[in-house]
Amino acid sequence: MSIxxxxxxxxxxxxxxxxxxxxxxxxxxxxxxxxxLLDAGLTKDDIDxxxxxxxxxxxxxxxxxxxxxxKVRHIDSTDTGGSSYVVHVAHAAEAIALGKCxxxxxxxxxxxxxxxxxxxxARNYGAAAxxxxxxxxxxxxxxxxxxxxxxxxxxxxxxxSEQLAWIKVAASHHAxxxxxxxxxxxxxxxxxxxxxxxxxxxxRLDCCVxxxxxxxxxxxxxxxxxxxxxxxxxxxxxxxxxxxxNGGKLDITTSGAxxxxxxAFSEAGVKxxxxxxxxxxxxxTITVLMQIEDLGFCKKGExxxxxxxxxxxxxxxxxxxxxxxxxxxxxxxxxxxxxxKVIEAVRQLRGEAHPKVQVKDCHLxxxxxxxxxxxxxxxSATVIMERE
Amino acid sequence: MSETxxxxxxxxxxxxxxxxxxxxxxxxxxxxxxxxxxxxxxxxPRTLCPHCFSDNTEWVPAKGSGVxxxxxxxxRGVPAPYTIAYVTLDEGVSMMTNIVDCDTDAxxxxxxxxxxxxxxxxxxxxxxxxxESA
Numbered sequence: 085m086s087i088x089x090x091x092x093x094x095x096x097x098x099x100x101x102x103x104x105x106x107x108x109x110x111x112x113x114x115x116x117x118x119x120x121l122l123d124a125g126l127t128k129d130d131i132d133x134x135x136x137x138x139x140x141x142x143x144x145x146x147x148x149x150x151x152x153x154x155k156v157r158h159i160d161s162t163d164t165g166g167s168s169y170v171v172h173v174a175h176a177a178e179a180i181a182l183g184k185c186x187x188x189x190x191x192x193x194x195x196x197x198x199x200x201x202x203x204x205x206a207r208n209y210g211a212a213a214x215x216x217x218x219x220x221x222x223x224x225x226x227x228x229x230x231x232x233x234x235x236x237x238x239x240x241x242x243x244x245s246e247q248l249a250w251i252k253v254a255a256s257h258h259a260x261x262x263x264x265x266x267x268x269x270x271x272x273x274x275x276x277x278x279x280x281x282x283x284x285x286x287x288r289l290d291c292c293v294x295x296x297x298x299x300x301x302x303x304x305x306x307x308x309x310x311x312x313x314x315x316x317x318x319x320x321x322x323x324x325x326x327x328x329x330n331g332g333k334l335d336i337t338t339s340g341a342x343x344x345x346x347x348a349f350s351e352a353g354v355k356x357x358x359x360x361x362x363x364x365x366x367x368x369t370i371t372v373l374m375q376i377e378d379l380g381f382c383k384k385g386e387x388x389x390x391x392x393x394x395x396x397x398x399x400x401x402x403x404x405x406x407x408x409x410x411x412x413x414x415x416x417x418x419x420x421x422x423x424x425k426v427i428e429a430v431r432q433l434r435g436e437a438h439p440k441v442q443v444k445d446c447h448l449x450x451x452x453x454x455x456x457x458x459x460x461x462x463x464s465a466t467v468i469m470e471r472e
Numbered sequence: 473m474s475e476t477x478x479x480x481x482x483x484x485x486x487x488x489x490x491x492x493x494x495x496x497x498x499x500x501x502x503x504x505x506x507x508x509x510x511x512x513x514x515x516x517p518r519t520l521c522p523h524c525f526s527d528n529t530e531w532v533p534a535k536g537s538g539v540x541x542x543x544x545x546x547x548r549g550v551p552a553p554y555t556i557a558y559v560t561l562d563e564g565v566s567m568m569t570n571i572v573d574c575d576t577d578a579x580x581x582x583x584x585x586x587x588x589x590x591x592x593x594x595x596x597x598x599x600x601x602x603x604e605s606a
Contacts, residue, residue, distance in 0.1 A: 202549055204546060204548060206482070211485035211487070214489075214518065215516060216484075216485050217484040217485045217486060217493075217494075217516075218484070218490075218515075218516035218567070220484065221482050221484050221598045222569055222570050222598075223482075223546065224556060224568065225546065227546065227549075231544035231546075232542040232544045232556065232557070232558065234544075235542045235544055239581045239582075280547075280548055281547050281548070282547065282548045283544045283546040283547065284544050285544075286544075288548070329515075329566075331521075331522035332504075332513065332514050332515030332516070332566050332567065333564070333565065333566070334558055334560070336542065460568070
Protein backbone atom coordinates (compact mmCIF):
# COMPACT_ATOMS: atom_id res chain seq x y z
CA MET A 85 0.00 0.00 0.00
CA SER A 86 1.19 3.46 -0.85
CA ILE A 87 0.09 7.01 -0.02
CA UNK A 88 0.62 8.09 -3.63
CA UNK A 89 -2.24 10.41 -4.65
CA UNK A 90 -4.31 9.22 -1.66
CA UNK A 91 -4.30 12.67 -0.02
CA UNK A 92 -3.83 16.32 -0.92
CA UNK A 93 -2.59 19.45 0.82
CA UNK A 94 -5.64 21.69 0.64
CA UNK A 95 -4.73 24.49 3.04
CA UNK A 96 -1.51 26.22 4.03
CA UNK A 97 -0.89 29.26 6.17
CA UNK A 98 2.22 30.89 7.53
CA UNK A 99 1.61 33.12 10.52
CA UNK A 100 2.91 36.62 9.70
CA UNK A 101 4.19 37.25 13.25
CA UNK A 102 7.95 37.23 13.72
CA UNK A 103 7.84 38.57 17.27
CA UNK A 104 4.73 37.92 19.33
CA UNK A 105 5.29 38.79 23.01
CA UNK A 106 1.60 39.66 23.34
CA UNK A 107 0.25 36.29 22.13
CA UNK A 108 0.13 32.87 23.77
CA UNK A 109 1.59 29.80 22.09
CA UNK A 110 -1.85 28.18 21.95
CA UNK A 111 -3.22 31.32 20.34
CA UNK A 112 -0.52 31.24 17.66
CA UNK A 113 -1.41 27.59 16.94
CA UNK A 114 -5.11 28.45 16.66
CA UNK A 115 -4.54 31.55 14.52
CA UNK A 116 -2.39 29.45 12.19
CA UNK A 117 -5.11 26.78 12.02
CA UNK A 118 -7.73 29.41 11.22
CA UNK A 119 -5.54 30.83 8.47
CA UNK A 120 -5.15 27.41 6.89
CA LEU A 121 -8.91 26.77 7.06
CA LEU A 122 -9.63 30.11 5.35
CA ASP A 123 -7.01 29.31 2.73
CA ALA A 124 -8.61 25.92 2.05
CA GLY A 125 -12.20 27.12 2.17
CA LEU A 126 -13.05 24.72 4.97
CA THR A 127 -14.45 25.22 8.44
CA LYS A 128 -13.35 23.97 11.84
CA ASP A 129 -16.10 21.36 11.87
CA ASP A 130 -14.62 19.74 8.75
CA ILE A 131 -11.49 18.73 10.68
CA ASP A 132 -11.53 15.15 11.96
CA UNK A 133 -7.77 14.57 12.42
CA UNK A 134 -5.24 16.65 14.36
CA UNK A 135 -1.44 16.52 14.27
CA UNK A 136 1.04 18.44 16.42
CA UNK A 137 4.50 18.03 17.95
CA UNK A 138 6.44 19.05 21.03
CA UNK A 139 5.86 22.78 20.49
CA UNK A 140 2.15 22.30 21.21
CA UNK A 141 1.66 23.42 24.83
CA UNK A 142 0.41 21.33 27.71
CA UNK A 143 -0.59 17.81 26.81
CA UNK A 144 -0.07 18.47 23.10
CA UNK A 145 -3.04 17.26 21.08
CA UNK A 146 -5.22 16.94 24.18
CA UNK A 147 -4.66 20.56 25.19
CA UNK A 148 -4.89 21.92 21.66
CA UNK A 149 -7.94 19.91 20.56
CA UNK A 150 -9.74 21.18 23.65
CA UNK A 151 -8.48 24.78 23.23
CA UNK A 152 -9.59 24.96 19.60
CA UNK A 153 -12.85 23.11 20.20
CA UNK A 154 -12.10 20.40 17.66
CA LYS A 155 -13.97 17.12 17.35
CA VAL A 156 -11.52 14.62 15.89
CA ARG A 157 -11.32 10.87 15.50
CA HIS A 158 -7.58 10.66 14.83
CA ILE A 159 -4.58 12.29 16.57
CA ASP A 160 -0.80 12.02 16.12
CA SER A 161 1.83 13.86 18.15
CA THR A 162 4.96 12.38 16.61
CA ASP A 163 7.86 14.60 17.62
CA THR A 164 11.04 14.55 15.58
CA GLY A 165 11.99 18.15 16.30
CA GLY A 166 11.82 20.53 13.36
CA SER A 167 11.14 17.75 10.88
CA SER A 168 7.92 16.76 12.73
CA TYR A 169 5.56 18.64 10.40
CA VAL A 170 6.95 16.98 7.30
CA VAL A 171 6.37 13.66 9.07
CA HIS A 172 2.87 14.83 9.98
CA VAL A 173 1.95 15.51 6.34
CA ALA A 174 2.99 11.95 5.51
CA HIS A 175 1.24 10.47 8.54
CA ALA A 176 -1.89 12.45 7.70
CA ALA A 177 -1.82 10.99 4.19
CA GLU A 178 -1.43 7.50 5.71
CA ALA A 179 -4.34 8.07 8.07
CA ILE A 180 -6.52 9.37 5.23
CA ALA A 181 -5.53 6.44 2.99
CA LEU A 182 -6.59 4.08 5.79
CA GLY A 183 -9.87 5.89 6.36
CA LYS A 184 -8.92 7.04 9.86
CA CYS A 185 -9.78 10.64 9.01
CA UNK A 186 -10.82 12.80 6.04
CA UNK A 187 -9.47 16.25 6.86
CA UNK A 188 -6.29 16.50 8.94
CA UNK A 189 -5.01 19.68 10.53
CA UNK A 190 -1.30 20.08 11.35
CA UNK A 191 -0.18 23.05 13.47
CA UNK A 192 3.08 24.51 14.71
CA UNK A 193 3.75 27.63 16.79
CA UNK A 194 6.18 29.04 19.30
CA UNK A 195 7.80 32.15 20.70
CA UNK A 196 11.54 31.43 21.05
CA UNK A 197 12.40 35.02 20.09
CA UNK A 198 10.23 36.53 22.81
CA UNK A 199 11.49 33.94 25.27
CA UNK A 200 15.17 34.69 24.57
CA UNK A 201 16.14 31.42 22.90
CA UNK A 202 19.59 31.22 21.35
CA UNK A 203 21.44 28.62 19.34
CA UNK A 204 24.47 29.06 21.58
CA UNK A 205 22.66 27.86 24.71
CA ALA A 206 23.34 24.25 25.68
CA ARG A 207 20.23 22.17 25.03
CA ASN A 208 19.00 19.97 27.84
CA TYR A 209 16.42 17.39 26.85
CA GLY A 210 15.87 16.34 30.47
CA ALA A 211 17.77 14.19 32.92
CA ALA A 212 15.98 11.03 31.81
CA ALA A 213 17.31 11.30 28.24
CA UNK A 214 19.89 8.48 28.18
CA UNK A 215 22.53 10.54 26.39
CA UNK A 216 22.31 13.64 28.59
CA UNK A 217 24.77 12.44 31.24
CA UNK A 218 27.36 11.88 28.51
CA UNK A 219 26.81 15.12 26.60
CA UNK A 220 25.29 18.00 28.54
CA UNK A 221 28.44 18.71 30.53
CA UNK A 222 30.29 19.42 27.29
CA UNK A 223 28.10 22.35 26.31
CA UNK A 224 26.40 20.79 23.29
CA UNK A 225 24.28 23.69 22.04
CA UNK A 226 22.65 23.95 18.64
CA UNK A 227 25.31 25.97 16.84
CA UNK A 228 28.38 23.97 17.89
CA UNK A 229 26.75 20.62 17.13
CA UNK A 230 26.04 21.63 13.54
CA UNK A 231 29.47 23.28 13.42
CA UNK A 232 31.12 19.93 14.21
CA UNK A 233 29.30 18.46 11.22
CA UNK A 234 30.54 21.29 8.99
CA UNK A 235 34.09 20.88 10.29
CA UNK A 236 34.10 17.16 9.51
CA UNK A 237 32.48 17.72 6.11
CA UNK A 238 35.26 20.16 5.22
CA UNK A 239 37.85 17.61 6.36
CA UNK A 240 36.39 14.71 4.40
CA UNK A 241 35.33 16.48 1.22
CA UNK A 242 37.19 19.79 1.05
CA UNK A 243 34.01 21.83 1.43
CA UNK A 244 34.78 25.51 2.00
CA SER A 245 33.23 28.36 3.97
CA GLU A 246 32.75 30.19 0.66
CA GLN A 247 30.65 27.32 -0.68
CA LEU A 248 28.52 27.25 2.49
CA ALA A 249 28.10 31.02 2.23
CA TRP A 250 26.48 30.64 -1.21
CA ILE A 251 23.53 28.95 0.52
CA LYS A 252 22.88 32.07 2.59
CA VAL A 253 23.43 34.27 -0.46
CA ALA A 254 20.73 32.34 -2.36
CA ALA A 255 18.30 32.54 0.57
CA SER A 256 18.86 36.29 0.81
CA HIS A 257 18.14 36.74 -2.90
CA HIS A 258 14.74 35.17 -2.26
CA ALA A 259 14.04 36.92 1.05
CA UNK A 260 14.35 40.39 -0.48
CA UNK A 261 10.93 39.80 -2.06
CA UNK A 262 9.23 38.57 1.13
CA UNK A 263 7.75 41.45 3.10
CA UNK A 264 7.54 39.29 6.21
CA UNK A 265 11.16 38.07 6.14
CA UNK A 266 13.33 39.06 9.08
CA UNK A 267 16.45 39.53 6.94
CA UNK A 268 15.66 41.13 3.58
CA UNK A 269 19.06 42.51 2.61
CA UNK A 270 20.79 40.66 -0.20
CA UNK A 271 24.15 39.48 1.09
CA UNK A 272 27.34 38.37 -0.66
CA UNK A 273 29.76 35.53 0.08
CA UNK A 274 32.08 38.17 1.50
CA UNK A 275 29.34 39.42 3.84
CA UNK A 276 28.84 35.91 5.22
CA UNK A 277 32.56 35.36 5.76
CA UNK A 278 32.91 38.78 7.42
CA UNK A 279 30.12 38.10 9.91
CA UNK A 280 31.28 37.08 13.40
CA UNK A 281 32.44 33.51 13.92
CA UNK A 282 29.88 31.85 16.17
CA UNK A 283 31.28 28.33 16.38
CA UNK A 284 34.02 27.30 13.93
CA UNK A 285 33.48 27.11 11.01
CA UNK A 286 29.97 28.61 11.16
CA UNK A 287 29.61 32.39 10.99
CA ARG A 288 26.60 34.31 12.21
CA LEU A 289 25.21 34.42 8.66
CA ASP A 290 25.55 30.63 8.37
CA CYS A 291 22.86 30.41 11.08
CA CYS A 292 19.09 30.71 10.80
CA VAL A 293 17.09 33.44 12.47
CA UNK A 294 15.27 32.99 15.78
CA UNK A 295 11.63 33.94 15.36
CA UNK A 296 8.22 33.66 16.93
CA UNK A 297 5.28 32.61 14.81
CA UNK A 298 3.75 29.47 13.46
CA UNK A 299 2.06 27.77 10.58
CA UNK A 300 -0.53 25.19 9.66
CA UNK A 301 -1.42 22.90 6.80
CA UNK A 302 -4.54 20.90 6.07
CA UNK A 303 -4.39 17.52 4.36
CA UNK A 304 -7.58 16.04 2.93
CA UNK A 305 -9.02 13.20 0.91
CA UNK A 306 -8.69 13.82 -2.88
CA UNK A 307 -12.47 14.02 -3.39
CA UNK A 308 -12.60 16.85 -0.85
CA UNK A 309 -9.60 18.58 -2.46
CA UNK A 310 -11.30 18.49 -5.87
CA UNK A 311 -14.47 20.04 -4.38
CA UNK A 312 -12.55 23.11 -3.18
CA UNK A 313 -11.84 26.13 -5.31
CA UNK A 314 -8.04 25.72 -5.07
CA UNK A 315 -5.27 24.08 -7.13
CA UNK A 316 -5.00 20.38 -6.22
CA UNK A 317 -1.68 19.42 -4.59
CA UNK A 318 -1.23 15.65 -4.40
CA UNK A 319 1.09 13.92 -1.98
CA UNK A 320 3.14 11.43 -4.02
CA UNK A 321 5.55 9.89 -1.58
CA UNK A 322 7.26 10.28 1.76
CA UNK A 323 10.05 8.93 3.88
CA UNK A 324 11.16 9.37 7.48
CA UNK A 325 14.34 8.35 9.22
CA UNK A 326 15.92 8.90 12.61
CA UNK A 327 19.71 8.86 12.71
CA UNK A 328 21.96 8.83 15.75
CA UNK A 329 25.46 8.02 16.88
CA ASN A 330 25.32 4.32 16.01
CA GLY A 331 26.74 3.26 19.35
CA GLY A 332 29.78 5.46 18.85
CA LYS A 333 30.57 4.41 15.28
CA LEU A 334 30.13 7.94 14.06
CA ASP A 335 29.27 8.95 10.54
CA ILE A 336 28.13 12.54 11.03
CA THR A 337 28.65 13.65 7.44
CA THR A 338 25.65 11.58 6.36
CA SER A 339 22.17 12.72 7.38
CA GLY A 340 18.95 10.77 7.68
CA ALA A 341 17.98 12.19 4.29
CA UNK A 342 20.10 9.38 2.82
CA UNK A 343 17.23 7.06 3.87
CA UNK A 344 14.14 9.27 3.93
CA UNK A 345 14.96 10.67 0.49
CA UNK A 346 15.21 7.38 -1.44
CA UNK A 347 12.07 6.11 0.32
CA ALA A 348 10.14 9.19 -0.78
CA PHE A 349 11.49 9.12 -4.35
CA SER A 350 10.68 5.42 -4.63
CA GLU A 351 7.11 5.85 -3.43
CA ALA A 352 6.58 8.89 -5.66
CA GLY A 353 8.12 7.18 -8.68
CA VAL A 354 10.29 10.18 -9.52
CA LYS A 355 13.99 10.99 -9.29
CA UNK A 356 15.91 13.97 -7.92
CA UNK A 357 16.47 15.47 -11.38
CA UNK A 358 12.68 15.63 -11.86
CA UNK A 359 12.23 18.01 -8.90
CA UNK A 360 11.57 21.60 -9.97
CA UNK A 361 11.55 23.20 -6.54
CA UNK A 362 12.92 22.02 -3.19
CA UNK A 363 12.28 23.29 0.32
CA UNK A 364 15.36 22.16 2.23
CA UNK A 365 15.58 22.57 6.00
CA UNK A 366 18.01 25.37 6.68
CA UNK A 367 18.79 25.69 10.36
CA UNK A 368 22.36 26.30 9.18
CA THR A 369 24.01 26.41 5.78
CA ILE A 370 25.64 23.02 6.44
CA THR A 371 22.20 21.50 7.05
CA VAL A 372 21.18 22.41 3.49
CA LEU A 373 24.38 21.14 1.93
CA MET A 374 24.18 17.76 3.68
CA GLN A 375 20.56 17.18 2.73
CA ILE A 376 21.11 18.18 -0.91
CA GLU A 377 23.82 15.53 -1.12
CA ASP A 378 21.90 12.87 0.79
CA LEU A 379 18.71 13.41 -1.23
CA GLY A 380 20.75 12.71 -4.35
CA PHE A 381 20.68 16.13 -6.02
CA CYS A 382 24.44 15.65 -6.38
CA LYS A 383 27.02 13.05 -5.39
CA LYS A 384 28.08 12.77 -1.74
CA GLY A 385 30.84 15.24 -1.06
CA GLU A 386 30.05 17.43 -4.07
CA UNK A 387 27.45 19.59 -2.32
CA UNK A 388 29.89 22.47 -2.00
CA UNK A 389 30.35 22.70 -5.76
CA UNK A 390 26.62 22.17 -6.31
CA UNK A 391 25.44 25.07 -4.14
CA UNK A 392 28.10 27.54 -5.31
CA UNK A 393 27.68 30.32 -7.87
CA UNK A 394 23.98 30.85 -7.27
CA UNK A 395 22.81 27.36 -8.21
CA UNK A 396 20.03 27.54 -5.58
CA UNK A 397 18.67 30.91 -6.74
CA UNK A 398 15.27 30.78 -8.42
CA UNK A 399 15.40 31.86 -12.03
CA UNK A 400 19.11 31.27 -12.49
CA UNK A 401 20.07 28.16 -10.56
CA UNK A 402 19.35 24.51 -11.32
CA UNK A 403 17.67 23.82 -7.97
CA UNK A 404 15.58 26.74 -6.71
CA UNK A 405 15.29 26.34 -2.94
CA UNK A 406 13.53 28.08 -0.05
CA UNK A 407 12.02 30.84 -2.15
CA UNK A 408 10.45 32.44 0.93
CA UNK A 409 13.94 33.11 2.30
CA UNK A 410 13.76 30.00 4.50
CA UNK A 411 14.98 29.75 8.05
CA UNK A 412 18.19 31.50 7.07
CA UNK A 413 16.36 34.77 6.28
CA UNK A 414 12.60 34.55 6.65
CA UNK A 415 11.59 32.82 9.89
CA UNK A 416 12.09 29.74 12.03
CA UNK A 417 9.02 29.63 14.26
CA UNK A 418 9.42 27.62 17.47
CA UNK A 419 12.98 26.83 16.31
CA UNK A 420 11.29 24.27 14.07
CA UNK A 421 11.35 24.89 10.34
CA UNK A 422 9.62 21.85 8.86
CA UNK A 423 6.21 23.50 8.62
CA UNK A 424 7.40 26.47 6.61
CA LYS A 425 9.22 24.05 4.29
CA VAL A 426 5.91 22.39 3.43
CA ILE A 427 4.09 25.71 3.10
CA GLU A 428 6.50 27.24 0.57
CA ALA A 429 6.50 24.03 -1.49
CA VAL A 430 2.68 24.20 -1.61
CA ARG A 431 2.87 27.87 -2.65
CA GLN A 432 5.22 26.96 -5.49
CA LEU A 433 2.98 24.14 -6.71
CA ARG A 434 -0.06 26.42 -6.64
CA GLY A 435 1.81 29.17 -8.44
CA GLU A 436 1.34 31.40 -5.40
CA ALA A 437 4.97 32.12 -4.52
CA HIS A 438 6.17 35.68 -5.00
CA PRO A 439 6.31 36.35 -8.78
CA LYS A 440 10.02 37.18 -8.55
CA VAL A 441 10.81 33.70 -7.20
CA GLN A 442 7.97 31.59 -8.62
CA VAL A 443 9.30 28.57 -10.52
CA LYS A 444 7.71 28.50 -13.98
CA ASP A 445 5.08 25.79 -14.40
CA CYS A 446 6.07 24.17 -11.13
CA HIS A 447 4.34 20.80 -10.94
CA LEU A 448 6.78 18.69 -8.84
CA UNK A 449 8.25 19.82 -5.52
CA UNK A 450 9.97 18.35 -2.51
CA UNK A 451 9.90 19.38 1.14
CA UNK A 452 12.73 18.15 3.34
CA UNK A 453 12.94 18.47 7.10
CA UNK A 454 15.66 17.83 9.65
CA UNK A 455 14.98 17.93 13.35
CA UNK A 456 16.92 17.61 16.56
CA UNK A 457 20.68 17.85 16.33
CA UNK A 458 22.55 16.93 13.15
CA UNK A 459 25.69 16.45 15.23
CA UNK A 460 24.26 13.78 17.52
CA UNK A 461 20.76 12.49 16.80
CA UNK A 462 18.25 13.84 14.39
CA UNK A 463 15.12 13.09 12.44
CA SER A 464 14.84 13.42 8.70
CA ALA A 465 11.62 13.56 6.71
CA THR A 466 10.97 13.96 3.01
CA VAL A 467 7.69 14.62 1.22
CA ILE A 468 7.24 14.85 -2.55
CA MET A 469 4.17 16.61 -3.91
CA GLU A 470 2.75 17.36 -7.35
CA ARG A 471 0.30 19.80 -8.80
CA GLU A 472 -2.45 17.88 -10.53
CA MET B 473 46.67 31.79 20.78
CA SER B 474 43.40 31.82 22.63
CA GLU B 475 43.54 31.11 26.31
CA THR B 476 41.47 28.24 27.57
CA UNK B 477 39.23 30.06 29.99
CA UNK B 478 37.75 27.88 32.67
CA UNK B 479 34.03 27.42 32.19
CA UNK B 480 31.55 26.08 34.66
CA UNK B 481 30.91 22.47 33.73
CA UNK B 482 27.28 21.48 34.27
CA UNK B 483 26.85 18.43 36.48
CA UNK B 484 25.95 15.23 34.62
CA UNK B 485 22.54 13.70 35.30
CA UNK B 486 23.46 10.52 37.15
CA UNK B 487 20.96 7.65 37.21
CA UNK B 488 21.02 4.01 38.37
CA UNK B 489 22.27 2.81 34.99
CA UNK B 490 25.14 5.25 34.48
CA UNK B 491 26.36 5.89 38.03
CA UNK B 492 29.23 3.38 37.78
CA UNK B 493 30.59 5.39 34.83
CA UNK B 494 30.95 8.40 37.08
CA UNK B 495 32.24 6.33 40.00
CA UNK B 496 35.00 5.09 37.69
CA UNK B 497 35.63 8.63 36.48
CA UNK B 498 36.24 9.65 40.09
CA UNK B 499 39.04 7.04 40.14
CA UNK B 500 40.44 8.41 36.88
CA UNK B 501 39.02 5.66 34.66
CA UNK B 502 36.98 6.11 31.48
CA UNK B 503 34.53 3.25 31.00
CA UNK B 504 33.19 2.23 27.61
CA UNK B 505 30.69 -0.47 26.71
CA UNK B 506 31.84 -3.85 25.44
CA UNK B 507 29.56 -6.63 24.28
CA UNK B 508 30.65 -10.19 24.95
CA UNK B 509 28.13 -11.52 22.45
CA UNK B 510 29.14 -9.57 19.32
CA UNK B 511 32.52 -8.40 20.55
CA UNK B 512 31.86 -4.77 19.64
CA UNK B 513 32.59 -1.71 21.75
CA UNK B 514 29.96 0.99 22.13
CA UNK B 515 29.66 4.50 23.53
CA UNK B 516 27.96 5.82 25.56
CA PRO B 517 27.94 2.60 27.62
CA ARG B 518 24.60 0.96 28.28
CA THR B 519 23.12 -2.22 29.66
CA LEU B 520 21.96 -3.66 26.34
CA CYS B 521 24.34 -3.65 23.37
CA PRO B 522 23.13 -1.11 20.78
CA HIS B 523 24.65 -3.23 18.03
CA CYS B 524 23.19 -6.70 18.76
CA PHE B 525 20.91 -6.01 21.77
CA SER B 526 22.54 -8.70 23.89
CA ASP B 527 22.45 -8.19 27.65
CA ASN B 528 25.87 -9.82 27.95
CA THR B 529 27.70 -6.51 28.17
CA GLU B 530 30.38 -5.16 30.44
CA TRP B 531 31.79 -1.71 31.02
CA VAL B 532 35.54 -1.82 30.50
CA PRO B 533 38.29 0.78 30.98
CA ALA B 534 39.36 2.59 27.85
CA LYS B 535 43.05 3.16 27.25
CA GLY B 536 42.35 6.88 27.33
CA SER B 537 43.91 7.92 24.06
CA GLY B 538 42.43 8.73 20.70
CA VAL B 539 42.24 11.20 17.84
CA UNK B 540 40.00 14.18 17.18
CA UNK B 541 37.12 13.13 14.88
CA UNK B 542 35.70 16.66 14.72
CA UNK B 543 35.54 19.76 16.92
CA UNK B 544 34.28 23.32 17.14
CA UNK B 545 35.10 26.23 19.40
CA UNK B 546 32.05 28.23 20.45
CA UNK B 547 33.09 31.86 20.41
CA ARG B 548 29.92 33.95 20.74
CA GLY B 549 26.99 34.05 23.10
CA VAL B 550 28.87 32.23 25.85
CA PRO B 551 30.77 33.58 28.87
CA ALA B 552 34.02 31.95 27.76
CA PRO B 553 34.96 30.17 24.52
CA TYR B 554 35.12 26.40 24.79
CA THR B 555 35.83 23.55 22.43
CA ILE B 556 33.43 20.68 21.94
CA ALA B 557 34.64 17.63 20.07
CA TYR B 558 34.13 14.04 19.20
CA VAL B 559 37.20 11.94 19.94
CA THR B 560 37.62 8.52 18.38
CA LEU B 561 39.15 6.33 21.05
CA ASP B 562 41.81 3.72 20.26
CA GLU B 563 39.09 1.13 20.85
CA GLY B 564 37.27 2.49 17.78
CA VAL B 565 34.27 4.23 19.27
CA SER B 566 33.82 8.00 19.34
CA MET B 567 32.62 10.06 22.28
CA MET B 568 31.52 13.64 22.75
CA THR B 569 33.90 15.62 24.92
CA ASN B 570 35.73 18.91 25.39
CA ILE B 571 39.31 19.64 24.37
CA VAL B 572 41.00 21.53 27.20
CA ASP B 573 44.35 22.74 28.52
CA CYS B 574 45.88 23.46 25.12
CA ASP B 575 45.84 25.97 22.27
CA THR B 576 42.47 25.10 20.82
CA ASP B 577 42.98 27.49 17.89
CA ALA B 578 45.69 25.15 16.62
CA UNK B 579 43.61 21.96 16.66
CA UNK B 580 43.19 19.77 13.62
CA UNK B 581 41.04 16.75 12.93
CA UNK B 582 43.22 13.69 13.43
CA UNK B 583 45.31 15.23 16.24
CA UNK B 584 46.22 12.74 18.96
CA UNK B 585 44.65 13.46 22.32
CA UNK B 586 44.76 11.94 25.78
CA UNK B 587 42.35 11.70 28.66
CA UNK B 588 42.10 14.21 31.50
CA UNK B 589 39.35 14.72 34.05
CA UNK B 590 37.74 18.02 35.03
CA UNK B 591 35.39 18.62 37.94
CA UNK B 592 31.80 19.57 37.18
CA UNK B 593 30.10 22.20 39.31
CA UNK B 594 29.02 19.50 41.78
CA UNK B 595 32.48 17.91 41.90
CA UNK B 596 31.71 14.97 39.61
CA UNK B 597 34.69 14.06 37.43
CA UNK B 598 34.00 14.55 33.73
CA UNK B 599 36.28 12.95 31.11
CA UNK B 600 37.86 15.41 28.69
CA UNK B 601 40.86 15.37 26.40
CA UNK B 602 43.97 17.42 25.76
CA UNK B 603 46.53 17.38 22.94
CA GLU B 604 48.97 14.54 23.51
CA SER B 605 51.97 16.80 22.89
CA ALA B 606 50.70 19.43 25.31
